[in-house]
Amino acid sequence: MSHLLEVEHVTQQFGGLKAVSDVSMTIDQGELIALIGPNGAGKTTLFNMLTGVNAPTSGTITFHAFGGPIKVNGKRADQVAAAGMSRTFQNIRLFSELSVLDNVRIAMTHRTRENFFETMLRLPSFYNKEKSIRTEAETLLRDFGLDTISDNIAGELPYGEQRRVEIVRALATHPALLFLDEPAAGMNPEETAALTELIKKIRADYNVTVILIEHDMSLVMSLAQRIYVLDHGSLIAEGTPAEIRANAEVVAAYLGGEAVAEG
Ligand SMILES: Nc1ncnc2c1ncn2[C@@H]1O[C@H](COP(=O)(O)OP(=O)(O)OP(=O)(O)O)[C@@H](O)[C@H]1O
Numbered sequence: 001m002s003h004l005l006e007v008e009h010v011t012q013q014f015g016g017l018k019a020v021s022d023v024s025m026t027i028d029q030g031e032l033i034a035l036i037g038p039n040g041a042g043k044t045t046l047f048n049m050l051t052g053v054n055a056p057t058s059g060t061i062t063f064h065a066f067g068g069p070i071k072v073n074g075k076r077a078d079q080v081a082a083a084g085m086s087r088t089f090q091n092i093r094l095f096s097e098l099s100v101l102d103n104v105r106i107a108m109t110h111r112t113r114e115n116f117f118e119t120m121l122r123l124p125s126f127y128n129k130e131k132s133i134r135t136e137a138e139t140l141l142r143d144f145g146l147d148t149i150s151d152n153i154a155g156e157l158p159y160g161e162q163r164r165v166e167i168v169r170a171l172a173t174h175p176a177l178l179f180l181d182e183p184a185a186g187m188n189p190e191e192t193a194a195l196t197e198l199i200k201k202i203r204a205d206y207n208v209t210v211i212l213i214e215h216d217m218s219l220v221m222s223l224a225q226r227i228y229v230l231d232h233g234s235l236i237a238e239g240t241p242a243e244i245r246a247n248a249e250v251v252a253a254y255l256g257g258e259a260v261a262e263g
Pocket residue numbers: 014017019037038039040041042043044045046
């Protein structure tokens with residue numbers, strides 16, 4: 001069986017700097033993968049290539065999407081998204097002036113945006129579609145216990161809730177593969193606990209494969225099935241949480257004895 005995502009010898013060069021160097025990795029359907037490494041290791045640069053934001057300088061990325069395999073290199077980010085990838089960013093990118101419900105609805109509307117004439121002419125099918133999108137958005141929010149804040153303005157919510165709304169919004173496009181860039185950054189322990197439950201639920205109930213970049217080692221060690229470790233642009237290790245904890249090179253390069261023991 002083919003992998004959901006196959007990354008072969010990918011390199012990203014910025015001028016004289018190799019931000020990512022000859023990285024190969026695979027992600028299988030249903031996995032929860034963590035990508036870790038010190039600041040500046042190249043994690044976000046790798047995410048940007050995997051999701052079509054930047055084309056690699058060299059190497060190949062293949063996504064075995066719903067409609068058959070596509071080469072991510074050379075595709076626009078929106079084409080990659082349409083093929084079944086969804087993503088959140090380090091800095092929250094909600095429409096902060098809009099309600100929680102509208103944020104989710106917009107993501108769903110985007111999914112069906114090819115119906116330009118229906119929208120312009122306000123055909124009955126437009127109203128039916130609007131109604132079903134609203135119902136679907138409400139159901140999604142209810143499922144994650146966010147229905148109580150669906151009318152709140154997104155930008156006025158506490159940080160942890162904004163983060164959760166953003167992740168749930170990313171689900172609205174029905175992705176096969178979800179990328180989360182440092183979802184726990186800036187969270188207090190209660191918010192991190194709620195986030196952990198949310199990610200578990202996404203995997204259990206939505207059949208979505210997840211890859212996340214994260215510095216919070218206790219979250220990584222408790223959630224991830226496999227971990228990839230980047231250092232100075234290169235992959236230095238891959239394995240289960242237990243294997244990564246026991247990997248001397250990882251400990252020396254990044255985690256430090258204390259952090260490993262803690263996980
Ligand atoms: N557009 C760019 N142009 C030039 N250099 C860049 C660009 N983007 C990233 N870099 C450099 O590439 C290296 C990797 O950065 P990247 O942001 O991918 O690391 P990271 O592992 O995500 O770090 P952090 O954990 O701090 O987010 C860094 O040295 C960074 O300065």
